[in-house]
Amino acid sequence: MTISFGFYVFVAALAAVYYALPLRYRWLALLAGSVGFYAFAARAALGVFLATIAVSYLCALLLPRALARGCFAGRAALFVSLALVAAPLLLRKGGELLLSRMPGSPGLSWVAPLGLSFYTLQIIAYLADVYLGKAAPQKNPLKYALFVSFFPQIAQGPIPRYGALSDQLVEGHRFDERGFTRGLQLILWGFFLKLMIADKAGVVVDAVFGKSEMYKGLYVLVGGALYSVQLYADFLSCVTISRGVAGLFGVHLENNFAHPYGATSVREFWRRWHMTLSSWLRDYVYIPLGGGRRGKLRRAVNLTVTFAVSGLWHGSSLRFIFWGLLHAAYQIAGDLTAPLRERVYMRLGMPEGDFTRRAIKTVCTFFLVTLGWIVFRAGTLSKGLGMLRSMFTVFNPWIFFDDSLYRLGLGWKEWNVLLASICLLGVVSARQRRGSIRDWLNAQHALLRFGVYVAAVLCIWVFGTYGYGFNARDFIYGGF
Amino acid sequence: MKRAVRYFASGALLLAILCALILEADRVLVVKSFYTDEWPTQASFASFYRMRRDTVDAIILGSSHVMTSCSPQQIYDEYGIRSFTLSGEELTPLAAYFWLQEALKTQSPQVVLFDVYKCFDELGVPLGMPEGTARKQIQALRLSPVKWAFAKAMEAVEPTQKASENMLASFRFHSRWAELREEDFTSREMSAHGEMKGFSVKDGSCGENYVYAPFERGSSDEREEMMPVMERYLEKMAELCAQNGVRLVLIKTPTTTATIARYNAAEDFARSHGLDYRDMNEKALADALAIDYHDDFIDYGHANYRGARKISALIGRMLAEDYGVAPVADEQWENSREFCRAAIEDAELTHVTDIHEYLNRLDLSRHVVFVAVRRDAADAMDDAVREGLRALGLNAPIWRGSSYYGVASAEGAREEGSDQLLVCRGTLRGGRTTYEVTSGGADCGDTCLISIGGEQRSKNSPGLNIVVYNPTMKRVVDSVYYSAGLSLNR
Numbered sequence: 001m002t003i004s005f006g007f008y009v010f011v012a013a014l015a016a017v018y019y020a021l022p023l024r025y026r027w028l029a030l031l032a033g034s035v036g037f038y039a040f041a042a043r044a045a046l047g048v049f050l051a052t053i054a055v056s057y058l059c060a061l062l063l064p065r066a067l068a069r070g071c072f073a074g075r076a077a078l079f080v081s082l083a084l085v086a087a088p089l090l091l092r093k094g095g096e097l098l099l100s101r102m103p104g105s106p107g108l109s110w111v112a113p114l115g116l117s118f119y120t121l122q123i124i125a126y127l128a129d130v131y132l133g134k135a136a137p138q139k140n141p142l143k144y145a146l147f148v149s150f151f152p153q154i155a156q157g158p159i160p161r162y163g164a165l166s167d168q169l170v171e172g173h174r175f176d177e178r179g180f181t182r183g184l185q186l187i188l189w190g191f192f193l194k195l196m197i198a199d200k201a202g203v204v205v206d207a208v209f210g211k212s213e214m215y216k217g218l219y220v221l222v223g224g225a226l227y228s229v230q231l232y233a234d235f236l237s238c239v240t241i242s243r244g245v246a247g248l249f250g251v252h253l254e255n256n257f258a259h260p261y262g263a264t265s266v267r268e269f270w271r272r273w274h275m276t277l278s279s280w281l282r283d284y285v286y287i288p289l290g291g292g293r294r295g296k297l298r299r300a301v302n303l304t305v306t307f308a309v310s311g312l313w314h315g316s317s318l319r320f321i322f323w324g325l326l327h328a329a330y331q332i333a334g335d336l337t338a339p340l341r342e343r344v345y346m347r348l349g350m351p352e353g354d355f356t357r358r359a360i361k362t363v364c365t366f367f368l369v370t371l372g373w374i375v376f377r378a379g380t381l382s383k384g385l386g387m388l389r390s391m392f393t394v395f396n397p398w399i400f401f402d403d404s405l406y407r408l409g410l411g412w413k414e415w416n417v418l419l420a421s422i423c424l425l426g427v428v429s430a431r432q433r434r435g436s437i438r439d440w441l442n443a444q445h446a447l448l449r450f451g452v453y454v455a456a457v458l459c460i461w462v463f464g465t466y467g468y469g470f471n472a473r474d475f476i477y478g479g480f
Numbered sequence: 481m482k483r484a485v486r487y488f489a490s491g492a493l494l495l496a497i498l499c500a501l502i503l504e505a506d507r508v509l510v511v512k513s514f515y516t517d518e519w520p521t522q523a524s525f526a527s528f529y530r531m532r533r534d535t536v537d538a539i540i541l542g543s544s545h546v547m548t549s550c551s552p553q554q555i556y557d558e559y560g561i562r563s564f565t566l567s568g569e570e571l572t573p574l575a576a577y578f579w580l581q582e583a584l585k586t587q588s589p590q591v592v593l594f595d596v597y598k599c600f601d602e603l604g605v606p607l608g609m610p611e612g613t614a615r616k617q618i619q620a621l622r623l624s625p626v627k628w629a630f631a632k633a634m635e636a637v638e639p640t641q642k643a644s645e646n647m648l649a650s651f652r653f654h655s656r657w658a659e660l661r662e663e664d665f666t667s668r669e670m671s672a673h674g675e676m677k678g679f680s681v682k683d684g685s686c687g688e689n690y691v692y693a694p695f696e697r698g699s700s701d702e703r704e705e706m707m708p709v710m711e712r713y714l715e716k717m718a719e720l721c722a723q724n725g726v727r728l729v730l731i732k733t734p735t736t737t738a739t740i741a742r743y744n745a746a747e748d749f750a751r752s753h754g755l756d757y758r759d760m761n762e763k764a765l766a767d768a769l770a771i772d773y774h775d776d777f778i779d780y781g782h783a784n785y786r787g788a789r790k791i792s793a794l795i796g797r798m799l800a801e802d803y804g805v806a807p808v809a810d811e812q813w814e815n816s817r818e819f820c821r822a823a824i825e826d827a828e829l830t831h832v833t834d835i836h837e838y839l840n841r842l843d844l845s846r847h848v849v850f851v852a853v854r855r856d857a858a859d860a861m862d863d864a865v866r867e868g869l870r871a872l873g874l875n876a877p878i879w880r881g882s883s884y885y886g887v888a889s890a891e892g893a894r895e896e897g898s899d900q901l902l903v904c905r906g907t908l909r910g911g912r913t914t915y916e917v918t919s920g921g922a923d924c925g926d927t928c929l930i931s932i933g934g935e936q937r938s939k940n941s942p943g944l945n946i947v948v949y950n951p952t953m954k955r956v957v958d959s960v961y962y963s964a965g966l967s968l969n970r
Binding site: 005177180411413446450453454457458461462464465466 | 483484490654658
């Protein structure tokens with residue numbers, strides 16, 4: 001919905017109201033806007049959402065009192081709180097996993113409020129922080145409701161921590177043209193990522209995965225690689241737009257990505273991909289289980305459990321759990337083979353920091369991650385495994401030379417636009433490691449800035465994938 | 481405060497620039513059809529908009545059947561009646577209603593003839609026409625409340641046709657950038673040609689599969705129901721005409737799919753609404769038309785220029801004698817006569833089989849003539865042929881086994897004869913269209929290629945190969961070859 005014209009009319013109107021109000025009441029505009037947005041976008045599930053807010057608000061207030069009675073009471077209160085808050089999510093994920101195997105079973109769509117997966121983790125983190133004393137419970141129910149329902153990040157994240165976000169939401173911000181401009185720039189970049197890369201790549205991805213009985217061998221590799229790009233661009237775009245919209249109100253949301261496909265190991269990948277989820281899993285699942293402090297075997301078990309939870313969070317199908325376990329297996333295998341690989345690199349004359357070594361590791365990491373994404377994207381686990389098998393057993397390299405790839409829904413001109421856009425993403429990512437591009441752009445003459453904005457908008461308008469036959473509103477991660 | 485005002489002012493300026501550029505991008509992206517296209521749907525309305533106010537006395541409204549059948553120029557030349565063929569591919573009553581509403585903003589016709597072909601369901605789709613055709617029809621209209629109402633009406637019938645997406649071209653044509661052509665960037669220039677007034681000249685003859693079987697009125701009581709939504713809009717059209725003092729007449733041009741059942745349904749509708757209905761598939765009118773279907777039509781429902789001649793004569797007579805539309809001299813029709821005549825003559829040229837007559841019919845005021853030899857054309861060069869080529873500015877130095885090329889146009893001629901393979905390159909239309917001519921005599925290549933706009937158009941046959949190109953229509957009119965003693969071959 002953050003691609004629709006109506007959403008931006010709403011944002012513009014809300015911004016006007018926000019900055020018109022006195023400073024100390026501005027948060028009320030955000031609250032009204034957030035609740036109104038949710039009511040419009042997911043009216044049927046509003047009751048479950050509000051009930052979850054109310055229950056978690058009360059639980060947070062009761063937790064310190066329970067802790068005061070003793071450790072056991074505190075833990076019991078925490079357990080009950082978490083169970084109540086997580087019940088809709090567990091019912092949704094676990095229930096569908098079971099019910100999907102029962103023919104004729106009814107769905108569980110009534111337990112699927114907008115952003116369920118995201119705000120549930122957000123609330124769990126809040127309750128855990130209150131329990132651990134890292135945060136004081138919010139006494140004002142309306143301010144707490146705003147923290148949970150803040151509309152730019154409710155549907156697709158990032159998953160904020162209470163300490164990082166709550167004060168920003170309620171303190172009220174003066175209009176800052178620099179911050180406002182940066183917000184608009186992020187929104188524009190988000191549109192570019194979505195319409196020029198994600199949705200365009202999606203045309204080919206849908207063809208390969210939708211007709212996997214036809215497309216085997218290297219088609220699967222092409223489809224998988226493009227899906228890796230599509231997923232990244234799509235998710236990055238929704239987070240970028242969320243940050244941009246939040247920035248219009250002076251609120252800073254965390255970035256969720258740090259150039260993940262530049263990682264040189266799967267472990268590093270998870271430090272760069274969906275960082276707010278990764279840090280949540282680390283802080284509230286992996287570390288409480290003991291992390292890596294209790295020996296290698298225990299670490300492997302903790303890692304497996306953590307990634308199984310990650311898989312289940314993404315979806316209730318067996319393929320998501322398999323995907324999560326695959327990443328756990330990657331990291332466990334990576335740890336076990338690290339000494340051997342180090343010896344091989346040294347034997348080949350590639351010490352730590354060597355460019356070739358880094359390139360090899362980056363490509364291998366991307367390949368391993370792509371294998372996982374192939375299963376992730378396939379409709380079922382068996383279909384995903386079948387596609388992987390065909391990738392290694394069907395020999396068809398001529399598809400790169402005989403125009404076969406132009407028969408997957410994108411002509412050669414669209415392919416060129418897609419590849420050029422991906423290259424631009426790569427250039428921007430590389431440039432961002434040396435400093436903020438927006439800061440550089442904002443320091444330039446207005447002619448150059450206007451020129452960049454006009455060129456970007458026109459490129460997206462003319463070359464973007466949207467309109468009839470393409471529903472750009474279906475962000476992939478909004479489905480979790 | 482001052483800073484904030486300056487900030488928003490510069491933002492407003494940027495937004496204004498963006499809106500202007502986006503509208504211009506939309507104008508380029510929207511699918512267009514011009515007088516040069518096979519079905520110039522949008523060209524019809526574009527040229528209609530340019531007609532001077534209240535100068536069109538009769539509008540002939542309908543689908544492509546009407547587009548190929550009704551020549552406003554002929555109607556004017558024979559009866560002095562100022563008419564316009566406002567037609568579009570698969571134009572249904574739903575679309576025609578809004579087109580008429582738009583047309584009545586600037587014109588006050590006495591009579592509107594509407595072809596009822598699309599009142600009946602042939603495609604099995606709610607809109608009665610394919611989605612791409614619907615887009616073209618709505619894009620023919622300028623941005624206005626009528627266009628919005630049209631878009632909403634389409635959305636009501638077919639929910640996938642979102643009204644908002646039909647107002648901005650990019651939403652419907654966002655992938656068109658990969659198919660842009662010259663006309664998309666020169667649309668203003670292309671729209672200057674409205675001489676045909678909606679009529680599209682066709683050539684060709686249909687095969688034996690098409691059987692034209694006029695029926696006798698009253699021979700059956702069968703009735704085929706009109707599509708309910710189309711009938712509703714036909715009623716609205718009748719109301720609209722009544723409100724504006726316009727006489728609405730329902731017609732049907734000859735088609736092989738016409739049936740007594742459809743005739744009865746249309747006749748009933750007309751009677752119940754106080755309208756006349758003239759069906760050219762009904763025996764009395766069909767006999768008056770004297771159509772030879774296989775000679776006068778290119779397929780089941782589209783007349784060629786010969787059939788259009790007959791149908792236009794009938795329409796003109798109907799307007800003059802039955803509905804009293806008076807003749808009025810108007811330079812908008814006077815000035816287009818030459819253009820329309822040339823369009824017919826180009827169609828007639830493709831039937832000429834005598835080389836001498838052929839060369840005499842070529843007109844450098846509108847043709848560019850390419851002549852090239854393959855293998856040997858010495859025997860083909862009799863005095864009359866040389867005289868014909870000389871009239872085109874070509875001296876034709878051709879001898880036994882020689883290569884030869886000649887390019888003749890209003891700007892002059894270039895030619896060369898040789899014992900070697902010859903290649904000549906150049907451009908037409910101010911550099912916009914390329915051409916390349918290759919001629920190889922018997923001992924130097926034995927080939928003949930005449931490429932225009934990158935497309936090889938010659939017959940590449942032994943003898944004299946001729947390609948006639950019309951730069952105004954941007955198309956090859958004809959491609960023939962001639963060897964001595966034979967008639968022209970295609």
